[in-house]
Amino acid sequence: MEATVTTPVDITAVLSKRPLIISGPCSAETEEQVLATATRLAATGKVDALRAGIWKPRTRPGSFEGIGTKGLPWLQQAKKLTGLPTAVEVATGKQVEDALHFEVDILWIGARTTVNPFSVQEVADALRGANVPVLIKNPINPDLELWTGAVERVAKAGIKTIGLIHRGFSSYGNTEYRNAPMWHLGIEMRRRNPELLMVCDPSHMAGRRDILQDTAQRAVDLGYDGLMIESHIDPDKAWSDAKQQVTPEKLAEMLDSIKWRHESTQAEEFLNALAKLREQINHIDDELLSLLAQRMKIAEKIGQYKKENNITILQTSRWNEILERAVRKGEKQGLGKEFITKYFDAVHLESIRHQNKVMNED
Secondary structure, eight states: OOOOOOSOOOHHHHHTOSSEEEEEOSBOOOHHHHHHHHHHHHHHTOOSEEEOBSSOOOSSTTSOOOOOGGGHHHHHHHHHHHOOOEEEEEOSHHHHHHHHHTTOSEEEEOHHHHTOHHHHHHHHHHHTTOOOOEEEEOOSSSOHHHHHHHHHHHHHTTOOOEEEEEOOBOOTTOOSOSSBOOHHHHHHHHHHOTTSEEEEOHHHHHOSGGGHHHHHHHHHHTTOSEEEEEBOSSGGGOSSOGGGOBOHHHHHHHHHHSOOOOSOOOOHHHHHHHHHHHHHHHHHHHHHHHHHHHHHHHHHHHHHHHHHTTOOSOOHHHHHHHHHHHHHHHHHTTOOHHHHHHHHHHHHHHHHHHHHHHHTOO
């Protein structure tokens, strides 16, 4: 095939697009597969960057671990054919060097690398002096400090453009998702780093096509800046992660079906209504804090009685009674059992802290 695009890629402009859509095969398998996927993705007019796994860190040996460096020229050729900037995952210093040598436009650090500060530091050291955007996936385990640490290490290496990829977390007992989204952790990471690009990877969250769109819609509803979705010309025959990939055409259909949201609007009626509702929430929050403070004062009095009568702080039967009553009443008012349990667990721990303080006062 002859190259049809020679214009240099303005990667800053690409990354500023909203929504930002990154797509491509889980793994680069053959030159023909990479070029065909890239061409069909470009034809949809909906994809901003082409991703492909060159090196694949697999959970267990024996799985396809990537085609290796020989696949990088295929990505170069795909970029020339389509104009799409390219993105690959890197896990070692050598992989960083190879990717930069073949002019990969965007690098990302995968979940299995983010979990290891030594590996992140090796990648960061190899990035020194490079002018390339780096996206960082959350670690496999739900640890925001590891995720934050990876961001800090890459930033200290002099990388100016850093983004986040939320791909879900490994969770024992999770059955619906391949990797549990744990949306609250993604939201908290966004709160800590509001200036960073935040992309969701629903492919690795869902792990299967039938819930991929719903997962992507949830990310859009939460205000993520973009999506990274795996696409393959023949998903069922993919060499890795076949169940979660879709064809370029199916990807386009899915993106057309998603209800895209905006973080803000200048519509006066909406802004006025929202301001009033938020003010109501502020008042209710103030009341909740006041009531919680009153509850803790009563807990301290209980702690004093327990101290005087040599009774332990923790009364399991009483706690079970409180929790069962709360769940029963809360569910009748439309509150989820999981929320009620977490809320009352937090209240209980704070109550124990107050009683423990009373118990240990001279």
